[in-house]
Amino acid sequence: MNVVEKKEFFYSNYTGDAVMTVYKVFPGVELVYNSVHMNHFNRGESTVGNYIEIHHCLEGRIEQEFNNGNLYLMPGDLSIAIRDKTMDAYIFPLHHYHGITIAIDINVFPKCFSELLSDVFVEPLEVARRLCQTEPFFVLRGEKYIEHIFSEIYDAPEKGRIGYFKVKIMELFLMLNKIDLEQVKPASNSVPRSNVILAKEVAEFLSCNLNSHITILELAKQFNVSPTHLKKIFKDVYGTPIYKYVRVQKMQLAAQLLLNTNCTILQIAGDCGYTNSGKFSAAFKEVMGETPFEYRKNHHNKEEM
Numbered sequence: 001m002n003v004v005e006k007k008e009f010f011y012s013n014y015t016g017d018a019v020m021t022v023y024k025v026f027p028g029v030e031l032v033y034n035s036v037h038m039n040h041f042n043r044g045e046s047t048v049g050n051y052i053e054i055h056h057c058l059e060g061r062i063e064q065e066f067n068n069g070n071l072y073l074m075p076g077d078l079s080i081a082i083r084d085k086t087m088d089a090y091i092f093p094l095h096h097y098h099g100i101t102i103a104i105d106i107n108v109f110p111k112c113f114s115e116l117l118s119d120v121f122v123e124p125l126e127v128a129r130r131l132c133q134t135e136p137f138f139v140l141r142g143e144k145y146i147e148h149i150f151s152e153i154y155d156a157p158e159k160g161r162i163g164y165f166k167v168k169i170m171e172l173f174l175m176l177n178k179i180d181l182e183q184v185k186p187a188s189n190s191v192p193r194s195n196v197i198l199a200k201e202v203a204e205f206l207s208c209n210l211n212s213h214i215t216i217l218e219l220a221k222q223f224n225v226s227p228t229h230l231k232k233i234f235k236d237v238y239g240t241p242i243y244k245y246v247r248v249q250k251m252q253l254a255a256q257l258l259l260n261t262n263c264t265i266l267q268i269a270g271d272c273g274y275t276n277s278g279k280f281s282a283a284f285k286e287v288m289g290e291t292p293f294e295y296r297k298n299h300h301n302k303e304e305m
Contacts, residue, residue: 015039025165028108036097046088050106060097069190081137191236199237211273251287258296
């Protein structure tokens with residue numbers, strides 16, 4: 001009887017918490033389910049070596065740092081990269097992420113899948129090298145065949161899961177091996193580091209002024225950039241327009257106030273920059289799925305458990 005090699009790693013800091021559920025699929029191959037509700041965490045010291053790293057984003061947004069800029073994945077996106085050490089720092093601009101990571105230790109895993117299944121002549125490292133010819137990473141955005149493969153991994157039954165993962169990883173590399181780079185141009189969209197820094201400074205400023213109504217023009221003047229440039233770089237990093245980002249931040253703050261204080265809903269609305277409780281309730285329900293009253297009633301006791 002085979003024992004499923006599964007480990008869970010829990011992370012927590014002032015920004016929230018995360019769980020990584022790690023399965024050892026082949027020697028040198030791990031598949032990881034990521035469930036994240038925080039801005040960032042460090043997994044620990046990175047291990048030097050040779051690795052193929054694949055990320056698939058189901059929900060939220062993940063940030064990866066490379067030499068010349070930062071790469072962002074949103075729902076439906078897949079990235080593949082060759083690294084000289086394991087990734088240790090993880091960043092999630094929206095404080096929310098669900099996705100899968102497949103990590104392959106090239107020094108341990110067989111060179112070709114044919115060593116595992118005689119008819120599968122695919123070499124993972126050669127596939128990765130071909131796709132990453134011009135960039136340190138390769139990205140596919142919203143391809144249906146990738147979505148199909150990963151949707152089945154997300155829904156994999158617990159019984160026989162490792163065997164299922166083996167089949168799906170082989171299928172993934174068979175599909176990646178068939179990509180015609182003349183037909184499918186890589187959608188890297190790396191964001192220059194200077195733009196990343198500016199966008200994060202803007203986000204921090206907005207988070208510190210959630211009770212104020214700040215226009216794009218005022219914000220652009222504050223950071224000495226054009227409104228057009230400001231809107232573009234912010235969406236490049238956070239994947240959403242500034243006004244939507246601010247609204248979500250306000251509602252997340254409101255949710256914490258509803259659970260952790262005795263303030264009235266009208267008071268909380270004011271703390272979030274709303275003078276009209278009706279508009280506040282409508283905005284809260286759109287983001288959180290419940291009215292402020294329902295949210296406090298349904299979740300307050302859970303926080304105390």
